[in-house]
Amino acid sequence: MSGLIRSLWWSARTDGTAPFDTAHLKVYYPAIAEGTDAERLTGVFAPDPAGAPYPVVVFLSGVNVGQEAYRRFATAVAETGFVVVTLDRVAELFGGQQGLTPGVDLDAARPDAYGTRPTCPTIGAVLSALTELNEQPPLRGALDLDRVALGGHSAGGTVVLQSARYFPAVAAVFAWGAHTMVATMLGWPAGTVLPAQVSCPVLLGVGGNDGVIRGSADRYGEDGDDRPDPVRRTFTEALPDGDHLLALIPGANHFGIADADPTAARAFLDGPADTDALGPFAALTSIFLRAHLRGEVAAKAELAAFDATTMRLTRR
Template sequence: MSLVRSLWWSARTAGEAPFDTAHLKVYYPAVAAGTDAERLTGFFGPDPVHAPYPVVVFLSGVNVGQDSYRRFATEIAASGFVVVTMDRVAELFGGQRGLTPGVDLDAARPDAYGSRPTCPTIGAVLAAVAELNEVEPLRGALDLDRVALGGHSAGGTVVLQSARFFPSVAAVFAWGAHTMVATMLGWEPGTVLPAQVTCPVLLGVGTHDGVIQGSADRYGEDGADRPDPVRRTFAEALPDGDHLLAVVPGANHFGIADADPTAARAFLDGPGETDALAPFSRLTSLFLRAQLRDEAAAKAELAEFDDAAVRLTRR
């Protein structure tokens, strides 16, 4: 595995101070030179061998801290990408504050959906990443024309609703996310919105996702008897293209994250009988290498992907 290091940056987002800042953690393939500068500062330079690196922006679920995804982000970065996660404390709903990727609720209503991103924060993060590419230690190490958007839970939902509005995005992936929309926004019960994507998509979900199941009433459905919203998104919401659905039997909503029992809604989750992190990070790395790096070896391995922990569907 490549050496992976991280650094921190900030992006100014919508909202009133102090709720207008996203704090970014940027993981990148690094090289240890053994210099005094490394010893005194803790900063390592990027590995120049495969630079510039495609950029992966990953959005967290609501009230899920970015360090919950450290292991997942490290695995992806080690396969040849710069991975950006973030923490952003801002308004949620009804005046509450919490960690959120930021949702433009008006953009998700029937009279506006599809006209603009539901997550304008993505643009602010991409602008901040462009700033990073101009300063040390990552100067010139980022390929801003090859970008993937990923997310977990609500973070994955807004990525699916927003990706096509950012021209550099060439791949999208999500875990435990769908495009079913809340009835409170004016939609009919059970509505699955068309994903706003023009690129290949990888969706992942566990069979024990208690959080999605426990949210059924938001969408006007009965949680005891409903089709899986992630499978519905895969079948109904995606345009024609090379898309993948990865179902991990026994995995739950936090299958790729380290759940914090003091926050978010992990208390709703089903039992995590399978650790989805290893198989899904491997699959995601292959998917990104194929789509962003155009690697023949990754395409071949992806075409014959065989992992007993994953049920893979293609369309």
């Protein structure tokens, strides 16, 4: 592959009432520069045929975190042989508020419904839109939609963990700063960790200075200063038996893999970023995806021997 990553835009019609029913996608892909007039005039580059068709990674943002915050992370993963899709979707959050959201079916997260359907119907809408994109230039045939990974940050990671098994093509899941602890406002007892709806390997990442998770403890009926880490609890209590990894990066914070926007979301709650998590976690994510999405024997060996000097790895 050339090492060149380009991106293009697409849209997906989702649930909701117009105009709050559309997700705008940014699709990062390995490209090749041919020096044509078409490239010069349009800025559109063809996909690199060397690794096509490419497995697809759909990444869901945290609440009120724009997809551009994940550009560096998405590019780093795409450089290792994947098409990476991020998205922005403005819709109802809760209490009548509107904002950027991966799209959550709150009723699907209540005690009488959890485990019967995805909590994030947006995932299916995005996968359908990518099927359309894969049928026309410039990416015609370049996306392998039979090999899909779901990833997410914060609430985006939570809904991925709650939804993945309902999409048969999903072969790997990863998340940063996400857990399956559920809010008491939905009718669950305090401190409840829901079983993840996954049937594939999972990689969870978290920073040791995650102030946003700590600052959200009261949502779950807990004291943020005196409780077990919800991400570790998710790893030990919520995942089925399987080939799973937990990566703790000391000194990293909740926005460790993103470029936080100080005017939006809840970065003001976060702890200090004493360590840059983006590079190490992107590298680990890429190896994880190469092993479990591409099925590379060499990647499985790399994963087993991964240099964890910047993080603490726990395996299951």
